[in-house]
Amino acid sequence: MLDPSAAQPGDTEFARLDRRSFLKSGLGGTLFLATVSTTAGLSGCATAPAGRLDDVDRQMDTSYQFRFLTRDDIELFEALLPAMFGPALPEQPQARRLAVAGTIERIDSGIHNFGPANQQELRRLFDLLTFGFTRVTIARVWSRWPNVSTADANAFLERWRTSGIGLFNNGYIALTKISNVAFYGGHDQWHLSGYPGPPQWAVDALPQFKTA
Template identity: 25%
Template sequence: MQAPLSIMADRAIDHPLTPRRRWFLKTALAIGALGASLGGLVYWHRGMREGHLTQEGRSVFRALAIGFVGPMLPQDPARREAVLKAHLDHLEPFLNNLPQVLQVQVNAIVGLLANGVTRRMLTGLPTDWDSATPAQLAAAFDNMRRHPLPSNRLTYQVVRSITCMTFFANSDHWSLTGYPGPVDL
């Protein structure tokens, strides 16, 4: 005589914490939808579109300039804004001359920084870039620089390098830094 199937089944497998196929599929779909939503937002807020900085890109790079080279900027608000505008205008050709692969990566980083959710995750900055005070920007960049995750520290190094390279490479900014320029030989 054959034992009923219910007696032969191993009931240890039916533990409530054991994931089941439907649970796994639902979880995978939820994670995929969340990832696609964040990816769409990052793409929507990317730094450059058709060779020009987007409004989001300008906001992010303006805040980066204030955070990284702020003490060297003029104190007069009108002159300060003129220098920041010139910096952003000088940034576009620099980014356009990067290899295509790097342009895509910089766009992704700026998209992450422009999106509210991922900005908070990367920097801890509770407000948007245009509303942030210099003290909030300093705290956000310090958070990125000291973060335990290598991805946050790498993001900090990339955006700081781009900002500083474009700012200090512009000879119009040399007088702001105290550098007299190359010596004539």
């Protein structure tokens, strides 16, 4: 489970993340990721943003339009988030799915506002993890992400966290940082990070806190 103390709720933390390169992979790593991403696109993997989803089981907000994450990326995070946050997620299945769905939407929204350089790095990383050949040979995840158990997702994260290969370490950091900020940035999770929420005057004054 990730450390909630590392996250600060709100878009400002996504802005801080965008100020630095995620992967710092060097020339060799950059060329490798670029090759994987190009190959994935040529092989027919989903490369376009998912747009609006009407999948009832996913509990996505049907009014939300994905502007960066593809359907394959969404499946990736649906597998990884339960491994990352474990007991911090609600126990009730529907509430759990809603928490995961909301986190994925915030990941998409945050990355959409990143600069082109970080967007490109993350696109290449996600392509590496969702393209079947590299998912198996590089990430050593044998099943497609919708079929990956939480235990197997956790094992993948641990392999990359402890790997002696810098690209994998940085990939782990990128995945967990954006997920951490998105998860604890949801108002239902503010209390888990020790954030009490915005002051009442801000809630009363600012339009983003008003509900229709």
